Amino acid sequence: MRIRASVAVVSGALALSALAVPAAQADGSRGDIKITKVVVDGDNKVQLGIHDPVTIKVSVTARDDSGIKGTGGPFQLLGADHGIASSSRPRCAKVSATTSTCTASVKIDPKMYPRDYYLTNKSAGAWYVNAWVEANDHDYIWGEKAGFFSFQRKARLSVNAAPEPVKKGRTITVTGALTRADWEALKYGGYGARSVKLQFRKAGGKSYTTLRTVKADAEGKLKTTAKATADGYYRFSYAGDSTTGAVNSAADFIDVK
Known part of the structure; x- marks a missing residue:
């Protein structure tokens, strides 16, 4: 049975509890302030395995005629x-007199908590960013699903x-296997029918x-054939999908005589 216990949120940690938001969230925004851009980890893609933690960089760019004061x-x-x-406390840097980019990070470690309090495999897929940004003239915006x-x-x-080696012609x-991280079992398992x-x-x-x-x-196993035409390197390449990252295998050299 999956435990839905409430867990205190630590800055930079992943949890399954609700996060506190500014009291004015229901108002949405006030004034001419706008969130113009949200970028997560450079390309809006994050991959997580089962051993090493990842640190995600989140950048939110906002604009207001009076300039940006900071985040809430x-x-x-x-x-x-x-x-x-929940990210670390964002730090904002001016891009111009009216625009600033606020940047923060969040560290996600698949081994940090017992799995019932942490990631499930169903957590993979589309995620979104909420951000509260304030302007110098007291305008504000609650950017729900801002990116x-x-x-x-x-x-x-x-x-x-x-x-x-092999004779020419x-x-x-060529054999191989495609596997992906199982966040619940903390191991890699076969990714079939890809x-x-x-x-x-x-x-x-x-x-x-x-x-x-x-x-x-x-079971994710691969097997095919090819004709040996010249010395060179063979590899498998998977383009990835909505829940699983793209990956290339290491190259295997074949000496053709």
């Missing part, structure tokens, strides 16, 4: 299945091309060419 508290990051994160980002389960991808077999690209880079070349698309079996 930490930013809120919210997602599916009661996923909630969105993808919070994804980290994926792993392996590859092995054989035999090696012969067939090689389409993965087999790619090749000729020795001395700078870019990979896609040879074919391979579909993983129910």
